[in-house]
Amino acid sequence: MAALMTVRGSFPVIRRLVSVQHLHKWCSSRVQKAPLVYTPLSYNVSVIHQHRFFRTSYAAAGPILQFKLSDIGEGIMEVTVKEWYVKEGDRVSQFDSICEVQSDKASVTITSRYDGVIRKLYYDIDSIALVGKPLVDIETDGAGEQTPDQDVVETPAVSLEEHTHQEIKGHKTQATPAVRRLAMENNIKLSEVVGTGKDGRILKEDILNFIARQTGAILPPSPFHEIQPPPPAPAAVAKPKEIRPSPSIPAPVAPRPVFTGKDHTEPLKGFHKAMVKTMSAALKIPHFGYKDEVDLTQLVRLRSELKGVSESRGVKLSYMPFFIKAASLGLLHFPVLNASVDDACQNITYKAAHNIGLAMDTPQGLLVPNVKNVQMLSIFEIAVELNRLQSLGAAGQLGTAELTGGTFTLSNIGSIGGTYAKPVILPPEVAIGALGKLQVLPRFNAKDEVVKAHIMNVSWSADHRIIDGATMCRFSNLWKSYLENPGSMVLDLK
Amino acid sequence: MRLSSTLKTYLEDFCKPGVILKSPSTDIFQNLALEDWIHQHIDVQTRRVLLLWRNDSAVVIGRHQNPWQECNLPMMRKLGIPLARRRSGGGTVYHDLGNINLTFFTSKKNYDRRRNLGVVTGALKDLRPDLDVVATDRFDIVLNGDYKISGTAAKLGRTAAYHHCTLLCSSNRPLLSLVLQSNCKGIKSNATPSVPSPVKNLMDEDPSLEATDIMEAIASRYNAEFGFDGPIITVDPSVEDLMPGIHDMAAELKTWEWVYGRTPKFSICTSFTVEGANVALDMDIKNGVVEKCAMDVPQQWLLPEVGQQLGSALTGVRFCPSEAAAVVAALMRTSSQDPDLARKTRRLYESVVAVI
Numbered sequence: 080m081a082a083l084m085t086v087r088g089s090f091p092v093i094r095r096l097v098s099v100q101h102l103h104k105w106c107s108s109r110v111q112k113a114p115l116v117y118t119p120l121s122y123n124v125s126v127i128h129q130h131r132f133f134r135t136s137y138a139a140a141g142p143i144l145q146f147k148l149s150d151i152g153e154g155i156m157e158v159t160v161k162e163w164y165v166k167e168g169d170r171v172s173q174f175d176s177i178c179e180v181q182s183d184k185a186s187v188t189i190t191s192r193y194d195g196v197i198r199k200l201y202y203d204i205d206s207i208a209l210v211g212k213p214l215v216d217i218e219t220d221g222a223g224e225q226t227p228d229q230d231v232v233e234t235p236a237v238s239l240e241e242h243t244h245q246e247i248k249g250h251k252t253q254a255t256p257a258v259r260r261l262a263m264e265n266n267i268k269l270s271e272v273v274g275t276g277k278d279g280r281i282l283k284e285d286i287l288n289f290i291a292r293q294t295g296a297i298l299p300p301s302p303f304h305e306i307q308p309p310p311p312a313p314a315a316v317a318k319p320k321e322i323r324p325s326p327s328i329p330a331p332v333a334p335r336p337v338f339t340g341k342d343h344t345e346p347l348k349g350f351h352k353a354m355v356k357t358m359s360a361a362l363k364i365p366h367f368g369y370k371d372e373v374d375l376t377q378l379v380r381l382r383s384e385l386k387g388v389s390e391s392r393g394v395k396l397s398y399m400p401f402f403i404k405a406a407s408l409g410l411l412h413f414p415v416l417n418a419s420v421d422d423a424c425q426n427i428t429y430k431a432a433h434n435i436g437l438a439m440d441t442p443q444g445l446l447v448p449n450v451k452n453v454q455m456l457s458i459f460e461i462a463v464e465l466n467r468l469q470s471l472g473a474a475g476q477l478g479t480a481e482l483t484g485g486t487f488t489l490s491n492i493g494s495i496g497g498t499y500a501k502p503v504i505l506p507p508e509v510a511i512g513a514l515g516k517l518q519v520l521p522r523f524n525a526k527d528e529v530v531k532a533h534i535m536n537v538s539w540s541a542d543h544r545i546i547d548g549a550t551m552c553r554f555s556n557l558w559k560s561y562l563e564n565p566g567s568m569v570l571d572l573k
Numbered sequence: 574m575r576l577s578s579t580l581k582t583y584l585e586d587f588c589k590p591g592v593i594l595k596s597p598s599t600d601i602f603q604n605l606a607l608e609d610w611i612h613q614h615i616d617v618q619t620r621r622v623l624l625l626w627r628n629d630s631a632v633v634i635g636r637h638q639n640p641w642q643e644c645n646l647p648m649m650r651k652l653g654i655p656l657a658r659r660r661s662g663g664g665t666v667y668h669d670l671g672n673i674n675l676t677f678f679t680s681k682k683n684y685d686r687r688r689n690l691g692v693v694t695g696a697l698k699d700l701r702p703d704l705d706v707v708a709t710d711r712f713d714i715v716l717n718g719d720y721k722i723s724g725t726a727a728k729l730g731r732t733a734a735y736h737h738c739t740l741l742c743s744s745n746r747p748l749l750s751l752v753l754q755s756n757c758k759g760i761k762s763n764a765t766p767s768v769p770s771p772v773k774n775l776m777d778e779d780p781s782l783e784a785t786d787i788m789e790a791i792a793s794r795y796n797a798e799f800g801f802d803g804p805i806i807t808v809d810p811s812v813e814d815l816m817p818g819i820h821d822m823a824a825e826l827k828t829w830e831w832v833y834g835r836t837p838k839f840s841i842c843t844s845f846t847v848e849g850a851n852v853a854l855d856m857d858i859k860n861g862v863v864e865k866c867a868m869d870v871p872q873q874w875l876l877p878e879v880g881q882q883l884g885s886a887l888t889g890v891r892f893c894p895s896e897a898a899a900v901v902a903a904l905m906r907t908s909s910q911d912p913d914l915a916r917k918t919r920r921l922y923e924s925v926v927a928v929i
Contacts, residue, residue, distance in 0.1 A: 151729060152684050161637045161837070174731065179636070181765065184712065185727035185736075186636045186662035204837070205763045348889025350896060353903035360907045421910045428910075443899055475895050476650060479923050482902035506906045 141220055143198050145213040146177075151187055157209050158182040160202045165215075169197050173255045177215060180208060194257055195219040254281040261286050350444055361503045365543040369551045370499050373559050375517065375533045381565050389462060399437065400461040401568075402489060402514065405561040407433045407453040408571055410487065413554045415546055417486050419507040424544055436485035436505070437465070440495070441472045447505060448477050449485035454573065489514065493535065500538045509542040510551075580808060580815050581614050591801025592622045593792050594808045601631040601657045601668060606823035607810035608676055608735065609660060614816075615678065617733045622678040623795050625788050625805070628668040630654045630745075632752055635663040635726060639764035639836050641757045647894075649752055658832050661737065663726030664767035667753055671743035671774065673784055675791065677736045684734040686712050686725060688798070693723065693740065696794035700786060701779055713770070714740070720773035742784040743776040757928070759843030764836065829891065834861040843928060847920050850874035854928060858892045868925070875917050879908070883922060894929045901926055 151158065158180040165177055171191045180187050199216035202208050254262070254269060258281055262269050265286070272289045274281035347355060378401060389396035410417045410433050418429045436449035448468045450461055471477045488505055493516035500513035515536035522532040537559075541551050561568040584592055594611075596604050604626045615622060632644050632654060640646060640656055643665040649656060668674070677689040690708040697706050705717045714723035725738040749772070775782050792805050813820045825831060841856045853869040866884040870877060886904050890896050901922040908918050 152681065153686070181637055181662045184635075184661075184663035184725055185729055186660065187729040188731070190731045346889075349887070350890065350899050350903065352889070353886055353900045357903045357906045419910060443896060446899055446902070475893075477895055477898060479898045479901055479919075479926055482898055483905050483919065507910055 141195065141218050143216050143218045144193060144195075146192055146215050146217055147212060148180075148189070148208055148210050148214045150210055151180075151182060151185070155182045155210065157207050158187065160204060160206055160208050161186070162204065163200060165197050165200075167197055167200060171195065171197060171217065172257060189214065191217065193217050193219050194255070258283050258286060265290055354444070357505065358503065360506050364504050364506065364509075366501075366504060366540045367543045367546075367548065367551075368501055369539045369541070369548065369555060371537055371555055371559060373535050373537055374522065374563050375535050376531075378562050378565055379517075379533045389459065392459070394459065394462050394466055396459075396462050397465070398517075399465055399489075399491060400458045401562060401565070402491075403435050403437070403450060403453055403461050403465075404456075404458050404572075405558050405568060406435060406487065406489060406512070408561060408568065408573075409554050409558045411454065411573075412557060413550055415550060416510045416541065416554055418509055418545065419486070420509065420542070420545060427545055430486045432486065434484050434486045436488035436508075437468065438488060438490035438492070439469070439472045441477070442475055446472060446477055446482060447485060447488060448472065448481040449488075451484065457572075488512070493517065498536045502538060502540050504540055504542060509545060511540050513538045513540075579614075579817060580611075581616075583815075584615060584620070589801065589803050590620045591796060591799050591803050592620060593795060593801075593803055593805045594622060594624045595788070595805050596624065596626040596810055597807055598810050599627060599629045599670065600810075600823075601628040601633065601655060602823045602826045603810040603819075604628060604674070605633075605657060605659055605826050606819050607808065607816070608737070609822050610810075610816045610819045611676075611678055612728065612730065612733060612735050617678050617680045617683075621683070621799060621801075622676075623792070624674075624676040624678070625792065626674045626676070627670050627672065627784065628674070630667075630669045630748075631657055632665065632667055633657045633659050634665045635765055635767075636660055636728075636835075637662060637765045637837060638665060638767070639760065639762050639839055640833060641836075641892075642755050642760045642762060642764060642839070643767055644753050645751065645756045647756060652752075654752060656832055657826060658835060659726070661726040661728040661735070662765065664724060664765065665753060666724055666739050667744065667749040668739070669744050669748075671741070671745065671776070671784065673740040673742060673788055673791075675738055675740065679734055679736075681729060681732055681734050684727075684729065684736065686727065686736045689736050690714060690723075690725070690738065692794050692798050693738065693791060695798070696787070696790040697775070699794060700782065700790045704775075704778070712738075714738075716773055716775070716778060719771060721770040722773060722775060740787065741772055741774050742782065742787060743774050746772065746774065757841070759841050760839055761842060762837060762839030764839065829861070829893070833891070833893070836861050841928065845924050845928070847924050848874070848917065852880075852921065852924070854925060856887075856892075856928075861892050863887050863890050863892055870921065875914075875921060879918055879921065882908075883925060887925075892929055894926055897926045897929050 148158070159182070160178060161181050162179040163177075164179070165171060165175075171177065172194050173191055175191050177189050177191050177197075180189060195217040197215055198218045201213050201215060208214060254274070259269065261283060262272070262281075267286060267289060269281055272281050272285050275285055276282040375398070378398065382396065382398060382401070386396050414429045415427075417433055418427050420427050432451065433453040434449045434451050435453045436447040439446050439448060448471070450456070450464045450468070453461060456464070468477070468481060471481065485505070485508065487508060488502075488511045490500075490502055490511065490513045492500055492502075493514050496516055498515040498518075500515065502511045502513040504511045515538070517533055517535045520532055520534045521529045522534070524530045537555065539551055539555055561571075578586070596607055598604055598607075607626070608624065611622060611624065630652075632649060634640050634643050634656070636659065638658070640658075644656070646656070666672075675689075675693065677692075679685070687708065690712060694706045694708055694714060697704050706714055706722065707718070708714050712725035713721050716722045722741045723738050725736065727734065727736045753767075753769075775787070789805075796802055808815065810816065810819055810823070828834075836858070838857070838859045840858065841854065844851060844853045846852070850871045850873075852871070855865070855867045855869075856863055857865040866887040868880040868884055870880040883901070883904065886900050887897060890900050905915075905919060905922065909915060
């Protein structure tokens, strides 16, 4: 910044153009070796009787500059525009990505040369863009100084850093013109600021942090808004910012925080829209609920014994295969729970197969794949099928075969939490059960002693048009008895 | 190597103008992220970098390509072969451990694909002087004039560029052909198409040629060509401290939005037969999401409302078979229970999902 100070001191009154040229010469000292002309257009500095630079504002809007497509190299004269990262009206900073073009197996990211607002895009996606012809129009900030035949780089790609570097003590400091303006306005030497951007580039935040550390104040965010291109271009990991307030400042009255969040509305699409339809149809069914408590102490013991055997066969054994098989055994005695009514509720169809669905929480949302023909499967076979459905669900690969054809559903919401629930029947089924979490609670045994019991709650919902309370209660009792006394399940196993 | 430094500071301290890096990882996403990280963080104005890497089975499509058009997605899902989209242009390739990847990082000024390919053909000739390998105008390398053994792609940024290419040493050729053949009919798109060519493995030509020998030969030839003398440095892309931010970059490369959602707009115009009825299907897909879905179902077979309902339900859904299956399953719950109608509806739904 030393050189800059000199300029300020020696030229108290300078015509705008002259000051810019001097600045240009000083800033782009290396440019003079290269065969091209580049004027930092976003520099609008002028010195008037003062030792501070500030941007003079002009009544007219900034000139609209044509940003031409620069040479890609290897003699390529035309490219295909593949993706735009900006649209007309967007604000860009120098070095922001503007678009992606492709030529001959090379994908090129074109970055902006200027700060400003995009006013025109010259090409549509998939059109051919010519090297040397305009790509976008950018309206620069304020009045830009430029010679009328302002031209862009036509020679083989020369890196832009050579124009925008400041050489201070043999150290190259990279910063966009906007950042450098901010530094100048606050009398900061860029060489003293630690850059946290890519390649050690100094970002606006670095200047603000530097100032905060100097004055102990936290500055309000500047109104300058930089466009962040969509990925790829993540910023390098920034060092954690430390703002250490000076200890002598008395605690000020905290200003009222202003909430600037905005509501966000979007239309329901796809799967959610389909769920709306399903649930609306479901609630047309007159539901009634029936809830009970199941003592799973013996089942817990049985499962821990069988877990090892199952794992030696390569299958994870949870409690679900037991719940599912017990439900199927119960359905054999109460087939009305495995039925379906038609739209007008005129005919009832008793389904032969017990395709018991399992509500699963997947990355896509609530899906209910079902285990087909449980009435024919052993508990181990059910466990195998459950493992298969769970891995498909986790991989997001459940298909229509797994997701359709269910006749009865169990929801193991307790694996996430909760005790009692009010599940909603999934049409065209007529009953559903929700299982709460397994808790260890004190209960009285037959000898009036308090013992440790593994208790789970179950909440059933059924279609009251065809199922009455007594039926549901008897089914639930049968299901419960199989689980509380797993030995009896062995007696009735088919 | 001191773990307190990052790869960037290490290379700066290392101070050599030529660096050869090798990745021990065979995870395609980690390696692509490593490539990106080097491109973004390593200063190539004063040095050149060569990266050697290999991956487990994977299919990699170019930046602007359409995966449905380029490969057999259902087959890949079944075989557990992941799909990745790289950031450079070019066509689709099949990677496995028999395929070597080479990335030449330079400044934009020094971007010269021909010279890089010269390093590769030179290295191969160093190993086997009688080998007939030549780099073509399209920056491929062909063996014996006919068989492609290497394809090229490149990415140019503001000041830095990279050129990467593959080299078929002992790849699984039957699997390669199977997987790189699209099963999706009726796609109309402006995405960059791949140009299929007959391929051959270097090992088919000379069974004594091993991938490890070839990599070493390329490293030596690289040093010779540019006047360097650096050793091969192993860089593990899973070490976040070495390359801060790389973990997020790899995660981003795996997202559906990047792999599938970046597909340029395309449409599907096809037909299929269900129970003797011929159904025409028309879909527009933008950013991987169905924008429009219309089908023409013969009225004698099924009422048009069913088709319209399905079309409207699929609009706004990702073009993904499991998402479509979820929508279809939910729809089936509220469709008519008349067994005849239900069966026809289900068959129609399943046929549409099968197109995806």
